[in-house]
Amino acid sequence: MAVHMSTVISRELGHITEHLSKLQPILSQHPLLYTISASQNTRSSDLSILVSSLQGLSHRSVGCLSAAIPSAGPSWRQHTSVSLAAFDERHATLFRSTIPGRKAVQVGRWHAMHKDAQPDHEEPALGESMPDWDNTMSRVYEGQALPVELESLRAADVHSILYFSDNAPEGLCSSLLKFRLATKLGLIGTSTPFVTGRPYTLFHNERIHSDGAVGVCLSSSARPAAYSVFPGLEAITRPMIVTDSDGNLVNSLDHANPSSLLLHAIKNHPAVAGSAQGISPDLRLYIGTLHQKANGHQELVQLSSIMSGDPSRGSIALDAEGAPAEGSLVQIFLLPPSASLDVLGEAQRHSGAPEPRLAFASTSLDEAEARSISEEVEDHGATVLEDTFLAASENGCIVSRSADGESERPWKCAVPGATMGLQWAA
Known part of the structure; x- marks a missing residue:
């Protein structure tokens, strides 16, 4: 803990800075994990002060x-927000990774389905399969070195790995396959070219x-x-089995054309039905993988954004390394524009609870770029969430949870408002 x-x-x-100064005596000897969220009101000089203050809390x-x-x-x-998590030095190992990944697939939203539409030149055409994650990762891992700080760790001892990354974490994800008993959560840092002049801004000691990436085992x-929490999602189909x-x-759901099923579900959704504008290209649509629990309850465990589809071809393309495997139980979801994403x-409702929480949340690009210049800003004073580490990024996070001695296939969660976290027992 x-x-x-x-x-x-x-x-x-x-x-x-007052909050940070009070923690100096407590945190000075412990490895520290932190994030800084700078607003448009955060001056560069203020950001420098925050970075110096945080680096001064601990030399690691x-x-x-x-x-x-x-x-x-x-x-x-x-x-402006700052999140902190300090760990017992006997059980925490900080690391820095420069293992290269690969260029991320262009993220897309729902594309209207027209037979004569041409695929976006930055997206794979529907007939083009993306590389299989398992095969790709197994090839990459062969001979792939771990970050040097992790080489001496016993895989059986590590239970959690937390890291911050640029938008190409595939190499690190593959190297961390060694730690099959560990749950891995990685936050892809926010884009910072207009804040620091860097595409991403990561800190390792000074x-x-x-x-690259930085993190802690x-x-x-x-x-x-x-x-995991996925607020605001609405199921627009019944649960179905992936049959191809x-x-x-995804080529077939319950042996039926998935694009036609999806189009029918969208047209009958209250947010779309009767609309003179038809289907908006900005609809956020997802395929969710469900886990059938012993009590008959179906738990949503993974979501992949739907990039495109065409009823004439049948298939729908996902913004993912791989589609759910044949035999998987899935359901199609929509995130309405009106959904409340109050992470x-x-x-705040859980703050101070006896179970400490560390969580990474996804925010939308619209939310991240929003400006409220004409709005009268309410001064909330200082709000402190005790026993809570909470950070967000419009670029999402990478998830690989461990259960029964195996880690799930790493997947990217970029659903606005979604929260992926760890919770310690009281």
């Missing part, structure tokens, strides 16, 4: 710049990096439980 966790949010730099630290935490109140976007006896898939393509409000 962490020695300390907290998230502090304020419009005033002094509120945050890793961190990154993150995005504003999704909230119901738009004025929160004009607040150094700043624009690429945990090996204490207190093993946390993984959890290939690469990132911060939910965290």
